[in-house]
Amino acid sequence: MEIIGFIIDNLHIIGARTIEHISIVFLAVGIAIATAVPIGIAITQSKSTADTILYLASMMITVPSIALFGLMIPLLSPIGHGIGYVPAVVAVILYSQLPIIRNTYTAITNVDPALREAAKGMGMSTWQRLRQVEIPLAIPVIMAGVRTAVVMNIGVTAIAAYIGAGGLGTFISRGISQSDPRQLVTGALAVSLLAIAADLFLALVQRLLTSRGIQGEVTP
Amino acid sequence: MIRLENLTKHYGPAHDPLIAVDNVSLDLPTGEICVLLGPSGCGKTTTMKMINRLIQPTGGKVFINGKDTSTVDPIELRRSIGYVIQQIGLFPNKTIEENICVVPDLLGWDRRKSRDRAKELLELVGLQPDLFLKRYPKELSGGQQQRVGVLRALAADPPVMLMDEPFGAIDPINREVIQEEFLKMQREIRKTIIFVSHDLDEAVKMADKIAIFRSGKLEQYAAPDDLLARPANSFIEDFLGSDRALKRLRLVSVGDAMETDFITVLETDSVEHARARIRSSRSAAAFVLDAEGAPRSVLSEQVAEACSGTVGDHAEPVKSTVPITGDLRQAVSVMFAHDMPLLPCIDEAGRLAGVMSYRSIVHHLGHGGKA
Numbered sequence: 001m002e003i004i005g006f007i008i009d010n011l012h013i014i015g016a017r018t019i020e021h022i023s024i025v026f027l028a029v030g031i032a033i034a035t036a037v038p039i040g041i042a043i044t045q046s047k048s049t050a051d052t053i054l055y056l057a058s059m060m061i062t063v064p065s066i067a068l069f070g071l072m073i074p075l076l077s078p079i080g081h082g083i084g085y086v087p088a089v090v091a092v093i094l095y096s097q098l099p100i101i102r103n104t105y106t107a108i109t110n111v112d113p114a115l116r117e118a119a120k121g122m123g124m125s126t127w128q129r130l131r132q133v134e135i136p137l138a139i140p141v142i143m144a145g146v147r148t149a150v151v152m153n154i155g156v157t158a159i160a161a162y163i164g165a166g167g168l169g170t171f172i173s174r175g176i177s178q179s180d181p182r183q184l185v186t187g188a189l190a191v192s193l194l195a196i197a198a199d200l201f202l203a204l205v206q207r208l209l210t211s212r213g214i215q216g217e218v219t220p
Numbered sequence: 221m222i223r224l225e226n227l228t229k230h231y232g233p234a235h236d237p238l239i240a241v242d243n244v245s246l247d248l249p250t251g252e253i254c255v256l257l258g259p260s261g262c263g264k265t266t267t268m269k270m271i272n273r274l275i276q277p278t279g280g281k282v283f284i285n286g287k288d289t290s291t292v293d294p295i296e297l298r299r300s301i302g303y304v305i306q307q308i309g310l311f312p313n314k315t316i317e318e319n320i321c322v323v324p325d326l327l328g329w330d331r332r333k334s335r336d337r338a339k340e341l342l343e344l345v346g347l348q349p350d351l352f353l354k355r356y357p358k359e360l361s362g363g364q365q366q367r368v369g370v371l372r373a374l375a376a377d378p379p380v381m382l383m384d385e386p387f388g389a390i391d392p393i394n395r396e397v398i399q400e401e402f403l404k405m406q407r408e409i410r411k412t413i414i415f416v417s418h419d420l421d422e423a424v425k426m427a428d429k430i431a432i433f434r435s436g437k438l439e440q441y442a443a444p445d446d447l448l449a450r451p452a453n454s455f456i457e458d459f460l461g462s463d464r465a466l467k468r469l470r471l472v473s474v475g476d477a478m479e480t481d482f483i484t485v486l487e488t489d490s491v492e493h494a495r496a497r498i499r500s501s502r503s504a505a506a507f508v509l510d511a512e513g514a515p516r517s518v519l520s521e522q523v524a525e526a527c528s529g530t531v532g533d534h535a536e537p538v539k540s541t542v543p544i545t546g547d548l549r550q551a552v553s554v555m556f557a558h559d560m561p562l563l564p565c566i567d568e569a570g571r572l573a574g575v576m577s578y579r580s581i582v583h584h585l586g587h588g589g590k591a
Binding site: 112114115117118119120121122123124125128132133136137211212213214 | 272274295296297298299300303305306307308309310311312313314315322323326356357358372373382
């Protein structure tokens, strides 16, 4: 009861924190899409490059977020952003690389070779083939990677409250330091709900982006 | 016209190459279908893919309508050649209309013109445009998809088509139907077609010329009937099978093999008269025609020798006939089914035009067909 009361009293702050949270995750994942999708496509050309890049991206994801934030303080301090919004965005960009690169790579390499051959044999250039056939067919799997990245990084961003990035993690960190279960639970609840809502929203986007001709097929 | 000149493809190191295609030369006149035939790994598909440069030749040249294709940009070249693959390869993310319009769109056709073309093509194979244009490939049956695959290759009206086992993925019953349909279409559109197949029956049915490959070499290049009548070596003989004479039946039309010196008599004629006429000819029977000239009954030699009276008393009704436009396979089938050693052949108007006997079939096949 106490918690519900707290939530009702602080709705506008929760709203503001949610927007901060969303802005970090969506800006960072947006940038990550712009880098990871081209990388995922580029590495389909060479198996060994693909292995190296995927290995590096996997390593990236094993670094604990709190350690990554710590690491970024000396690295980003020279440009005046050792803590706060910028390192949070950078961390999310880095963490998003693996799911998006890997899914893009898998989706493009899994395009039926017969389709590639048909496209080539009919006189499509490499770019036309990507744009008209391979990317449209890969969209569901790429989007699945984006969804993984978003959900995962909503969690990572909660921890970024410790480096002053704001967001819903603020409730959690304060809840812990002030031994205040109301803030703690509110923060945790809000982060979870945000993750679920973002995933549902992206599922809708995925459907809108996927051609009706390939809808309803299983995606890895 | 397509001309291959010493076309060669090597894989692997230059000093010890794997020879996939070895000095293949052939000429295919405009409007004909050439089937590249052979066991798998014989180089037939590689040869075909060197024509649209999906595979870069190691040596030799390909000419299309006199033009050396190595002087043309490969992407331009491929847009000017229709291409049908075995797996059909319709793009699942595009509608049927978009699939058919791929090449016209690549060529920058006016949108309206290309969409009209898609409609026209669907009508050509009996798929209702209103129903199918906006559907996706997964909403079509295999046979329908295959038809669309062929239409897509025809969309920009290329003079030359390459077809890589195009009907291989379809069940045997539908395959026959689609083959017939395609041949009918080809009689109108007269494309120059290179067609890869490993199915001899399909080759015999579709081809104007058959090119038989073995280990990268062109073993024989001939019209189907020639090939079946005169295989160049023992490999080809084995490949064609011991029933190759039967395969030829389909290639010979009834009109070409029938005997035209048949005898007709009237019902009111005496059997003695008919017997005398049969004896003085090479025929084994005499036919009675109706007022329109259609065969009505037949008096066989045995009956004529044994009986007397009028023809009308002894002649037996004609059980079946075969049109002269049919093929020998059809004729033989009717002869077996009705136990008719003499089969009347009728023209479009139903008039008796000739007679088919076992002797005339054997005679025709024995003499190497039309040659």
